[in-house]
Amino acid sequence: MRSKFFNRFNFILLISILVSAFSFTQAAGQSDYPPGYYDIIAVALVIIVMIAFLGLIYFESRKDRELKQGESLWDKVKYMLTRSTPIEKEADILLEHEYDGIRELDNRIPPWFNGLFYFTILFGIYYLLNYHVFHTGKLQYEEYEEEMKLAAMQKAELIESGAMINEETVTMLTDAASLSAGKEIFKKNCVACHLDDGGGLVGPNLTDEYWIHGGGIKNVFKTIKYGVPAKGMIRWETQLSPRQIQEVASYVLSLQGTTPANPKAPEGEKWEEPAADNSGSSSM
Ligand code: HEC
Structure with a gap:
């Protein structure tokens, strides 16, 4: 019964199903775009190569195979992969020569090894066509450039959203819309x-x-963002977005030189914009 189940046809069928299932999961893994012409060819190639590989091992192992009674499935698989000569028959393949009492067996090349060798040849052809002839696969530097392009786009988006604005990068806004938003x-x-x-x-x-x-702008932004909790100035970063802090800081600075109804006496140091860089990042 068991050897019936393990016949050629069933075996190949089983392997084909397994390999197809594997290929499908691979293809599904990249399903963020519809599989194209080349994907289908690649999947078909993988299936053909795998079947050829396993079929080769199987049929090679069938040659001059003597079926034994009571053999386990594992024994069959092991023989299929190695085609090794049983110990009782080693005398048949013992070579003539002898060096210091060491003698050599003329074992066959195991089918798993041959199969792997043929597989590397086929894979080499596939690799060459995929990466260097049809350019369907992306080489490392192409992948790198693509990632960099994506990162640049994400960065631009972040800058646009204002998430990148901090006390180091903030700039003074002077357009009316931003200032009126700041005023609000x-x-x-x-x-x-x-x-x-x-x-x-x-x-x-x-x-x-x-x-x-x-x-x-940088110091004012920083004071508003982190506040001076000990002196009663709230830490605004939890309530205002970086963009909003930039707007309100710009609005505060637009008040410079205006005359309030009841101005409080000056506190702190007189501020002068540093000449070299306009950043004013020193808060000493
Ligand atoms: C609960 C009261 C309170 C509120 C509300 C408040 N502040 Fe202040 N703010 C203070 C106090 C008090 C100080 C002085 C801190 C110190 O003495 O170190 C201060 C300091 C500042 C400074 C620094 C002034 C300097 O001389 O360096 C800025 C800028 C400022 N606040 C902006 C704002 C902005 C913008 C808002 C609204 C988003 C705000 N504050 C809301 C109490 C407040």
């Missing part, structure tokens, strides 16, 4: 302590040239 944020969140006109109440006067934590 200021009215909603800041007037309780800094007054409508920035003259200062609990918080300091924001219209003069004197700054406790440094003037300039």
